[in-house]
Amino acid sequence: MLNKPRLLTPGPTPLPEQIRLAMAQDMIHHRKSAFKLVMAELQERLRLLFGTAQPVMPLACSGSGVMTAAVTNLFAPGEKVIVVDGGKFGERWIKISEGHGLQVVTVKVEWGNAVSVAEVEAALDAHPDARGLLIQNSETSTGALHPVHLLGGLTRARNMLLVVDGISSVGISPCPMDELDIDCLVTGSQKGLMLPPGLGLIALSERAWAKAETVPPACFYFNLLSERANCLKNQTLFTTPVSLIIGLNESMKMFMEAGLDTVYRKQWALTMFARTSVKEMGLELLAKDRFTWGLTSVMLPEGIDGSKLLEIAAERFGVYMAGGQDHLKGRAIRIGHMGWVDWADLAAGLHALAESFRACGGYIGSRDYLEKGLQAYHEALLTYDGSM
Numbered sequence: 001m002l003n004k005p006r007l008l009t010p011g012p013t014p015l016p017e018q019i020r021l022a023m024a025q026d027m028i029h030h031r032k033s034a035f036k037l038v039m040a041e042l043q044e045r046l047r048l049l050f051g052t053a054q055p056v057m058p059l060a061c062s063g064s065g066v067m068t069a070a071v072t073n074l075f076a077p078g079e080k081v082i083v084v085d086g087g088k089f090g091e092r093w094i095k096i097s098e099g100h101g102l103q104v105v106t107v108k109v110e111w112g113n114a115v116s117v118a119e120v121e122a123a124l125d126a127h128p129d130a131r132g133l134l135i136q137n138s139e140t141s142t143g144a145l146h147p148v149h150l151l152g153g154l155t156r157a158r159n160m161l162l163v164v165d166g167i168s169s170v171g172i173s174p175c176p177m178d179e180l181d182i183d184c185l186v187t188g189s190q191k192g193l194m195l196p197p198g199l200g201l202i203a204l205s206e207r208a209w210a211k212a213e214t215v216p217p218a219c220f221y222f223n224l225l226s227e228r229a230n231c232l233k234n235q236t237l238f239t240t241p242v243s244l245i246i247g248l249n250e251s252m253k254m255f256m257e258a259g260l261d262t263v264y265r266k267q268w269a270l271t272m273f274a275r276t277s278v279k280e281m282g283l284e285l286l287a288k289d290r291f292t293w294g295l296t297s298v299m300l301p302e303g304i305d306g307s308k309l310l311e312i313a314a315e316r317f318g319v320y321m322a323g324g325q326d327h328l329k330g331r332a333i334r335i336g337h338m339g340w341v342d343w344a345d346l347a348a349g350l351h352a353l354a355e356s357f358r359a360c361g362g363y364i365g366s367r368d369y370l371e372k373g374l375q376a377y378h379e380a381l382l383t384y385d386g387s388m
């Protein structure tokens with residue numbers, strides 16, 4: 001009773017009451033007209049969210065499932081792809097591609113950094129036979145934001161497909177697919193979209209559809225050509241998680257009522273809040289240069305046990321944050337601020353971070369980290385300019 005539990009992880013994320021209630025309604029059948037009406041409304045909204053004229057298909061799977069669908073539908077075994085690997089999710093593109101029998105060329109990026117356009121261009125030039133470039137927009141394991149908005153021209157010019165994992169960026173920062181010449185964009189329900197886990201979303205460009213038509217089906221379940229045929233009739237290929245679809249429609253209604261620009265403005269301002277506060281505390285940010293708008297990753301000084309810190313934040317403050325992954329386990333903290341998270345939740349999270357850090361023996365530089373952070377937040381709300 002002392003604290004409300006606050007879920008500040010980079011997925012899953014908290015759920016608005018409006019969406020929870022929408023999902024609580026009794027079942028409707030996925031082949032009947034009531035469901036088709038929901039899908040029709042949802043399609044229109046999803047196309048605005050993705051910034052595309054193409055259908056946006058919901059698949060019953062987690063984010064890794066739609067990543068798998070992208071790889072297996074767009075490339076035939078033996079083909080070559082280039083993967084930008086700047087963290088855990090870059091590695092996932094490699095594993096999925098290798099599992100499908102593709103030749104993988106890796107552009108390795110130090111954890112915390114965004115890839116540079118020059119590095120990508122060099123790899124594309126060195127491998128003109130590659131058929132695609134696979135990348136994260138936001139690399140959730142480090143908080144880096146890769147410059148996908150500058151890559152579409154490079155891949156188009158070389159007749160390669162640009163495949164973007166937008167799982168922690170769609171609905172969080174601008175990623176208009178058609179405008180950026182992205183050929184495949186995927187996301188998942190549990191990050192920016194204010195939904196429980198379990199639904200993946202995927203859209204393909206015209207070029208990508210043409211390529212998919214040449215690739216033999218890899219398995220029965222993830223067949224995007226059949227999914228598209230169903231989607232165009234406001235249907236799904238298999239039994240879909242109906243409640244999640246209804247919840248997604250409600251979520252998209254909230255997005256459209258607020259306006260995408262307002263959502264991105266809020267995300268940008270929260271990011272400025274978190275980064276300013278963390279710097280005021282005297283802690284180091286992992287992603288320094290180009291950073292994502294849905295989470296903030298913090299490096300801990302030597303001698304501070306990150307797992308212990310997370311335990312204290314949960315027990316004493318009711319705040320649930322995420323730790324670092326792989327070699328950053330115990331050494332970094334990731335504060336999620338995507339989806340149904342506002343300034344007050346984030347203030348709670350940052351306070352829990354500072355106090356738990358102190359309880360672990362750390363020294364906090366400034367006591368007015370929240371005040372400075374909130375100043376930055378309000379300033380960012382006013383000065384946000386929509387740039388990527």
Ligand SMILES: *Cc1c(COP(=O)(O)O)cnc(C)c1O
Nearest residue numbers: 062063064089138140167168188
């Ligand atoms: C969360 C996440 C994934 C994995 O999604 P799952 O739903 O756990 O399969 C992949 N890529 C990025 C960038 C993510 O943030």
